[in-house]
Amino acid sequence: MKKVNFNTFQNLTVSDELMNKALSIPETVEKKAPVSYVSRTRGLMTAAGFVLVFALSIFLFFYFGNKNVVSVAPPTAQKATVSTAASESPTAPATKSSEPAGEQSEKPSQPPTQVETQMSTDSEGNIVIITVITEITPGEQEPTEGKSAAPGKGETATESSKPTESATEHQDETKPPEPTEESHTQPATESSEPPWVAPTWHPITAPISDEIRTGEQYVYCRIYEQNGHLLGGEDLFDDFHKVKVDPNNNSVEYNRYTLSKGAYHYYFYTEDGTDFYDNWIFIY
Amino acid sequence: MKQKLYAGLSFDQVVQKYAKNVLSSCLMRTGSSPDADDCFQNVFLKLYTVAPSFRDEEHLKAWLLRVAINECKNYLRDNRRHLTLDAVRESPLPSTDDERDISWALMRLEPKYREALYLYYIERYKVAEIASILGYNPNTVKTLLSRGRQKLKKIYGGESK
Numbered sequence: 001m002k003k004v005n006f007n008t009f010q011n012l013t014v015s016d017e018l019m020n021k022a023l024s025i026p027e028t029v030e031k032k033a034p035v036s037y038v039s040r041t042r043g044l045m046t047a048a049g050f051v052l053v054f055a056l057s058i059f060l061f062f063y064f065g066n067k068n069v070v071s072v073a074p075p076t077a078q079k080a081t082v083s084t085a086a087s088e089s090p091t092a093p094a095t096k097s098s099e100p101a102g103e104q105s106e107k108p109s110q111p112p113t114q115v116e117t118q119m120s121t122d123s124e125g126n127i128v129i130i131t132v133i134t135e136i137t138p139g140e141q142e143p144t145e146g147k148s149a150a151p152g153k154g155e156t157a158t159e160s161s162k163p164t165e166s167a168t169e170h171q172d173e174t175k176p177p178e179p180t181e182e183s184h185t186q187p188a189t190e191s192s193e194p195p196w197v198a199p200t201w202h203p204i205t206a207p208i209s210d211e212i213r214t215g216e217q218y219v220y221c222r223i224y225e226q227n228g229h230l231l232g233g234e235d236l237f238d239d240f241h242k243v244k245v246d247p248n249n250n251s252v253e254y255n256r257y258t259l260s261k262g263a264y265h266y267y268f269y270t271e272d273g274t275d276f277y278d279n280w281i282f283i284y
Numbered sequence: 285m286k287q288k289l290y291a292g293l294s295f296d297q298v299v300q301k302y303a304k305n306v307l308s309s310c311l312m313r314t315g316s317s318p319d320a321d322d323c324f325q326n327v328f329l330k331l332y333t334v335a336p337s338f339r340d341e342e343h344l345k346a347w348l349l350r351v352a353i354n355e356c357k358n359y360l361r362d363n364r365r366h367l368t369l370d371a372v373r374e375s376p377l378p379s380t381d382d383e384r385d386i387s388w389a390l391m392r393l394e395p396k397y398r399e400a401l402y403l404y405y406i407e408r409y410k411v412a413e414i415a416s417i418l419g420y421n422p423n424t425v426k427t428l429l430s431r432g433r434q435k436l437k438k439i440y441g442g443e444s445k
Contacts, residue, residue, distance in 0.1 A: 003384070004384045004385075004386045004440070005384070005385055005386070006385065006386065006387045006390060006402075006405060006406050007385045007387065008385055008387030008388070009308045009311065009312060009387055009390075009402065009406045010308075010406055012304055012307060012308045012311065013304070014303045014304055014307050014324075018303075018307070018321055018324060018325075019299065019300070019303055021325055022299045022303060022324065022325060022328045023295075023296055023299055023300075025295070025325070025328055025329050025332050026288075026295055026332055029329070029332055029333060
């Protein structure tokens with residue numbers, strides 16, 4: 001009797017090619033792993049981004065949706081700050097850092113204005129811009145208040161009541177007024193409180209020697225911009241450059257020109273053209 | 285990179301030690317060398333990716349054979365291949381006068397008998413182990429083995445005449 005077996009299966013041999021394929025499975029899988037890792041990381045970052053944007057939008061909705069209109073307190077007369085709107089005006093004055101505000105109160109000045117703008121949203125989510133323009137003159141400290149507007153949804157309105165008088169005077173500043181001695185010696189206001197005075201001029205002063213103080217009736221001043229441009233014309237001895245010498249004062253002051261922001265180099269010189277003083281002034 | 289271990293064996297050791305068993309079971313189930321090769325790779329790919337923990341090497345071997353049989357079932361179902369006996373018949377081992385290779389006869393049986401007989405006679409598993417691998421009741425395995433032997437005898441006897 002013959003013995004049976006299953007040698008086809010029992011003595012099966014695995015080819016080298018097949019064995020190598022099986023042995024290289026870990027290497028193949030590990031090569032593909034970074035791709036799936038990148039994909040998973042990208043997916044997580046995308047999901048995190050969506051969550052972040054959603055949370056931010058919720059926060060903004062509740063923050064701006066519930067914020068009420070903020071009332072604007074009228075500025076006080078003692079407030080000695082110039083608003084941004086005022087300082088950005090080309091004819092608007094700026095303070096000279098070397099002089100205190102108290103000295104400037106004695107100078108002739110334009111009626112100072114103060115502009116404050118505040119933006120907020122009301123309970124319905126409308127944007128409200130409140131502009132307050134305050135004109136303060138010595139002895140009259142009641143501010144003229146602008147109007148706040150509450151437009152419809154999505155609208156933005158600004159309503160400012162700029163005094164006509166003030167605007168006219170600002171235009172006049174482009175033409176330098178003739179300074180008089182009275183203007184220099186104008187007494188302080190009668191008000192008990194020192195009035196708020198916007199710095200209109202930038203007095204440029206120079207010390208003068210006794211020889212000039214007693215010997216000269218007028219000296220002159222010329223101002224150069226940073227780019228070398230001469231302010232006020234090329235006739236260096238016309239009235240624009242002329243400065244009256246006070247024999248009782250050991251300094252002269254030139255205040256004909258309103259300076260905007262920048263750096264300026266100025267010279268004082270006598271009638272014979274001799275420079276006796278020069279300096280820089282920086283308007284911020 | 286930390287090397288994975290399967291019952292104390294590295295992946296390469298597992299492949300080298302059980303490649304023949306896995307390929308044999310795949311060939312038994314598919315009856316085709318190319319199909320068996322594909323299933324063979326899938327088995328070890330699953331081993332590496334799933335990486336289950338094994339109690340011992342016997343557990344590992346049983347897992348490999350069970351996965352191999354299931355892989356072949358899925359493979360044949362997905363590819364809708366018909367069984368062919370060419371792979372077995374084209375490479376019969378030379379028989380001596382005292383021995384006869386009846387692997388070809390085994391491949392004539394229905395898969396359920398073939399699997400039971402294969403695991404019993406070739407992989408040398410006991411009835412309880414075959415029941416565990418195939419997911420059958422042990423009595424069912426006994427029935428499959430009994431009927432499979434009769435069918436095998438009939439096929440072998442008929443062909444050998």
